[in-house]
Structures are given as structure tokens and as C-alpha cells.
Amino acid sequence: MNRSFHSRAPWGASAASDLASGRWERRQSGVLVPSRDYTLATPLPDDPPSPTPLHSASSLPRLEEAGNGPAHVDVGNRAVAVQVHKAKTKEARARRPLVLIGGLLQTVSTWNVVARRLAATQPVIVYEARGQGATELAVDNLSLDVHVTDFARVINEVVERSGVAKPNENRALPPQIDLGGFSYGGLLSMACAAHFPDQVNKLLLSGVGRRNSTRERVLQEWFETLIENDSLLPLAERATIDSFTPAFLTAHEKTLAKQLTKTAEGNDYKHIKAILSCLVDANKSVSGAEYAAENIAPGVVCPVRLITGEHDKLADEKYVRDLVDVAPNMEKGDIRIVPNVGHASFLQDPRGWLHHAQAFLAEP
Numbered sequence: 001m002n003r004s005f006h007s008r009a010p011w012g013a014s015a016a017s018d019l020a021s022g023r024w025e026r027r028q029s030g031v032l033v034p035s036r037d038y039t040l041a042t043p044l045p046d047d048p049p050s051p052t053p054l055h056s057a058s059s060l061p062r063l064e065e066a067g068n069g070p071a072h073v074d075v076g077n078r079a080v081a082v083q084v085h086k087a088k089t090k091e092a093r094a095r096r097p098l099v100l101i102g103g104l105l106q107t108v109s110t111w112n113v114v115a116r117r118l119a120a121t122q123p124v125i126v127y128e129a130r131g132q133g134a135t136e137l138a139v140d141n142l143s144l145d146v147h148v149t150d151f152a153r154v155i156n157e158v159v160e161r162s163g164v165a166k167p168n169e170n171r172a173l174p175p176q177i178d179l180g181g182f183s184y185g186g187l188l189s190m191a192c193a194a195h196f197p198d199q200v201n202k203l204l205l206s207g208v209g210r211r212n213s214t215r216e217r218v219l220q221e222w223f224e225t226l227i228e229n230d231s232l233l234p235l236a237e238r239a240t241i242d243s244f245t246p247a248f249l250t251a252h253e254k255t256l257a258k259q260l261t262k263t264a265e266g267n268d269y270k271h272i273k274a275i276l277s278c279l280v281d282a283n284k285s286v287s288g289a290e291y292a293a294e295n296i297a298p299g300v301v302c303p304v305r306l307i308t309g310e311h312d313k314l315a316d317e318k319y320v321r322d323l324v325d326v327a328p329n330m331e332k333g334d335i336r337i338v339p340n341v342g343h344a345s346f347l348q349d350p351r352g353w354l355h356h357a358q359a360f361l362a363e364p
Contacts, residue, residue, distance in 0.1 A: 056134055057128070063162055071083060072134075073161060080128065080137065080150075080154050082127045082154070085116055085125075087119050087120070087122055088119070088120065092123070096201065097122060098179070098361065099126075099178070100125070101129055101182070101185030101186075101188050102132070102182055105266075108127065110347070114346050114357070117350075121361065125177075139271050139274040142275060144195075148196070151174060151192045152171065153171065165177075173196060173198075174196055174200075175199065181204075181208070182207050186205045187291055187293060189204075190296040197301045197302065203304045204304075204357055207312060209315030210326070211292050212319045215283065219283055222239060222276060232264040244342045248348050278290075293323050294322075294326045298326060304330050306323075307353060309337075309345035310341060311342050317335070339352070
């Protein structure tokens with residue numbers, strides 16, 4: 001398979017324009033940050049409450065009957081949870097879909113705020129990968145080879161049933177798409193982009209950096225929390241503390257307990273344990289770990305945008321730069337920082353995150 005690198009300018013047109021506008025400044029490290037501060041974010045206006053999570057994808061409506069809400073498609077005899085945000089204009093409907101994969105405990109509804117805004121310019125597909133949320137696929141094998149095989153099958157099924165694009169005639173390959181992923185979903189997205197270089201046109205990564213001692217410690221603490229309590233709720237609490245800034249958690253204290261319960265109820269204990277085991281094992285490995293970002297990134301050849309929160313514990317600016325250093329087709333100019341937020345930047349400051357994401361997706 002041809003994996004020749006795409007030729008790109010080191011900074012790209014949008015980065016040069018950002019600098020020229022005076023609204024941005026370039027740090028010594030080579031990344032761009034806004035010259036203004038973002039205030040503490042709240043969800044964007046008119047965001048309806050997320051639907052109550054269901055324990056199995058097959059209990060969700062079939063995609064053809066679901067409208068814009070959570071739905072399922074069948075892969076073999078198992079159901080996979082998906083959500084399609086259809087584009088509203090003829091021009092947007094003609095563009096290739098953007099596929100989004102969330103983090104460890106996230107469900108399709110986690111992306112609602114930003115996905116609806118992104119759907120203004122192209123169809124958006126969100127999907128819960130094997131082991132995540134309500135998806136019913138078995139977790140006895142969570143290798144990246146299995147994930148990329150799932151990906152092609154699921155996305156072809158979704159575009160065919162929703163009508164947002166034509167499926168690939170070769171069902172072992174996805175259709176033409178843009179792809180985005182957060183944290184754990186970012187690792188899966190990188191694997192899919194590396195495996196399908198002729199189908200993935202752009203890759204949007206959030207909260208993804210090279211393995212590091214802080215990430216290793218945090219993931220080990222999450223795993224121990226899971227094992228000690230035999231429940232997902234304490235893990236959801238711990239992961240939330242590690243993913244947002246204290247100011248944000250204080251501002252949303254009244255609704256936090258309800259959201260944590262929904263997160264725990266929207267996932268399966270055994271499935272999350274299996275995923276977390278893979279991530280912990282990858283951190284312990286000196287080299288060659290399948291789930292290590294630095295072992296996946298060199299295979300990515302499409303244009304990439306890496307977004308991280310200024311206070312991201314698991315993937316701060318240094319670890320993102322370290323990842324770029326080992327990836328021949330990534331540049332430090334591809335990195336964007338969302339100020340004053342933690343790991344889950346697209347949730348804590350959706351406006352700031354969308355600014356970077358939409359600019360990248362709009363590039364030719």
C-alpha cells in the first residue's frame with residue numbers, strides 16, 4: 001500500500017494567517033495560542049439534556065428510525081452504538097463525513113455540543129468503539145487490528161443506512177472521511193488513519209500525547225480505583241477530577257453527581273476494565289506497546305491537527321510535542337492549545353476547541 005507522505009508547508013496557510021492577524025502568538029516551543037484568554041466555559045446555548053444512557057446498543061432505535069439521536073447498527077449479530085448529525089445545507093451534505101471517537105468512558109452523547117456545530121459544514125458520525133458505552137461487541141480481543149476492522153464495517157454500515165455518504169465498494173475499507181478522536185479514541189483514530197491512508201483525509205486529535213510518567217501514574221490509579229470498588233462510579237469520579245480544572249468542577253458542582261451517574265450507567269464494567277488493562281499494559285512496556293501513541297503516530301500520513309488543554313495532565317504541551325517529534329508527517333505547527341482547560345478540552349471550552357477544529361476542517 002502506498003504510504004508516501006503528503007507534502008505540506010511546515011506551518012500551513014491557516015497558521016500563517018493566524019499569526020498575521022495579531023490574535024495569536026507563537027510560543028518558543030512552536031505552538032500557537034490565542035493572545036486573549038477564554039473565560040470559564042459553560043455548555044453552548046440551547047443544548048438539550050443528553051438522553052438517559054441505555055445498557056445495550058440493541059435497546060436503542062435502529063439508525064434508520066433514530067433521526068439525530070443515539071441509535072444502533074448491527075455488525076454481525078452484535079449491535080454498535082452510533083449517532084449521526086446530518087448536515088443541513090446542500091453544500092454541507094456534499095462533503096465527506098467527519099467521524100468522532102470518544103475517550104474511555106464517553107458515549108455518543110458526550111459529543112452533542114460540538115458535533116451539532118460541526119454538522120453545519122459536514123455530516124458528523126459518532127460511534128462507540130468495541131468496549132465503549134453501549135456497544136455490544138466482545139472484548140476478548142481488543143487489538144488495534146480488530147478495532148480497524150470494526151471501524152470499516154461500522155462506518156460503511158452507518159453511511160449506507162443514514163444516507164450521508166456512499167459506502168466503499170470494498171467493505172474492508174471505510175468510505176472517504178475525516179476522522180477525529182479524543183484521548184483513548186485518539187489512539188484508535190490514529191490507528192485507523194495509519195491503516196487506511198487513502199480513505200482518511202484529515203485527522204483531528206485531542207488529548208493525545210506521547211507516553212509519560214504522569215499518564216502512567218494516572219492510568220494506574222484509575223485501574224486500581226476500578227478494581228478496588230468493583231464499580232464504574234468511583235472511576236468516573238476519579239477520571240473527571242483528572243480531566244477538568246478545579247474551577248470548572250466547582251462551577252458545575254450541582255450537576256456533577258447526575259452526570260457521573262449517567263457516565264457510569266452508560267458503560268459496562270467488564271468492558272472498561274478490559275480497555276483500561278490495555279492502556280496500563282502499554283504504559284508498562286518499554287517499547288513495542290500496541291497502544292503507545294508514539295508507536296502509532298509514525299504511520300499517519302494525512303494532515304493532522306493536535307489540540308490539547310493548557311492544563312492537560314495526560315497530554316500536556318510537552319508530551320504532545322514529544323509525540324510530534326517521532327511522527328514524520330506531523331509538525332509542531334500542527335499543535336493548538338486551548339487555554340485554562342484540562343484534558344477534556346472540547347467539553348470544558350467547546351468554543352475554544354471548535355475554533356481550532358473548524359479552522360482545520362475548513363482547510364483545502
